[in-house]
Amino acid sequence: MRVMKLEGKSGTCQIVLGEGLENLLSHCSGNKVVVVTDSNVKRFYGERIVKAGVGADSIIEIGLGEGNKTLDTTCEVYRKLLELEIDRSCVIVGIGGGIVCDVSGFVASTYMRGIEFGFVPTTLLAQVDASIGGKNGVNLDGYKNIVGSIRQPKFCLCNFDVLKTLPREELKCGFAEVIKHAAIGNAELFAYLEANTERAMALHRTTIEKIVHDSIVVKVNIVKKDEFEKGERMKLNFGHTLGHAIERETGLSHGKAVAIGMVAAAKLSVAKGLLGEKDAERLEKLIEAYGLPTKTTDKGKLLEAMKKDKKRLGKKIRMALLEGIGSARIVEVGINELEGVLDG
Ligand SMILES: NC(=O)c1ccc[n+]([C@@H]2O[C@H](COP(=O)([O-])OP(=O)(O)OC[C@H]3O[C@@H](n4cnc5c(N)ncnc54)[C@H](O)[C@@H]3O)[C@@H](O)[C@H]2O)c1
Secondary structure, three states: OEEEEEEEOOEEEEEEEOOOHHHHHHHOOOOOEEEEEEHHHHHHHHHHHHHOOOOHHHEEEEOOOHHHOOHHHHHHHHHHHHHOOOOOOOEEEEEEOHHHHHHHHHHHHHHHHOOEEEEEEOOHHHHHHHOOOOEEEEEEOOEEEEEEEEOOOOEEEEOOHHHHHOOHHHHHHHHHHHHHHHHHHOHHHHHHHHHOHHHHHOOOHHHHHHHHHHHHHHHHHHHHHOOOOOOHHHHHHOOHHHHHHHHHHHOOOHHHHHHHHHHHHHHHHHHOOOOOHHHHHHHHHHHHHOOOOOOOOOHHHHHHHHHHHHHHHOOEEEEEEEOOOOOEEEEEEEHHHHHHHHHO
16 A cells, blocks of 8 residues: 655645555544445445445435536535535545546535545546546536636545446546656656556556556646646646647547647647657557547537637637656647647
């Protein structure tokens, strides 16, 4: 079992790798626990959650998918917390993927002006990314994560066995964020991902443990420097500027949209003379090797979206680009330049 700490201004999170669900209550300081989860995760792990000591009536279920990451869902959870007479002495634990983490973290940050919370992330994407760093929030009118908070959970328990029930497409999406972390902050992890694709996709125990660990370390080190996203943290948006537009316009899942966004951002990095062509090719190959898309089939829709964004954002945006494998830089980019790389 490996333990890391993320000490931030908004709280300290203990990240425990390899922790079993059965030990959940030992992280909750004897306080009453209420779990927020979704129907899939409840189906697979509901019994284990109850066996761990959580009351069956203290499990709140939210709907599946990005369409449920809303203020309406948040209000439903608040009402259930009121029914259960949850107060500031209780702990909310989000057990599930990124959607459960984002919603439960936001609920816990706002209910009664903020109560304690922790996560048991059950998707690879949530383990390496969504549960780490303290960003919680929901979507509004098609804009992603536009309402939210930055507040660290008290704990984040990553169990690798739960990844075995994850659909393969979801696993691939998690690897998109792992590749992002390697690309922006750890060249050795990038090479490891290239050399161990099969073992990683097969969730070979020591391989996946190293990958999750190293990936989290990249994120933790960036968040420690810049918890409130004044500069350094923007590097974590590598692939996301375009990725969010792709997700919104084409309905592709987050991880797949980010994969396409990373390839486009790498092309832009080459065009700006920051990155060698060979490194951009390495990134594209790695993304392909993990079964992720590298191009959008819906370029027309996306170009339309970029034009709308131009009106909203102005002519220039700040974007994370690569200046080598394992190193990123924040650069001002014109929306026209983004349209250009989508063409190529
Ligand atoms: N807060 C952040 O810093 C941050 C960072 C990255 C992504 N995100 C957000 O995370 C969300 C995506 O998260 P996600 O990819 O985990 O999606 P998700 O939460 O929708 O989970 C994917 C699917 O897998 C199912 N599932 C979860 N765990 C399972 C398991 N162990 N076995 C079987 N099925 C399981 C879920 O029910 C769901 O159907 C997006 O909304 C994104 O914006 C947030």
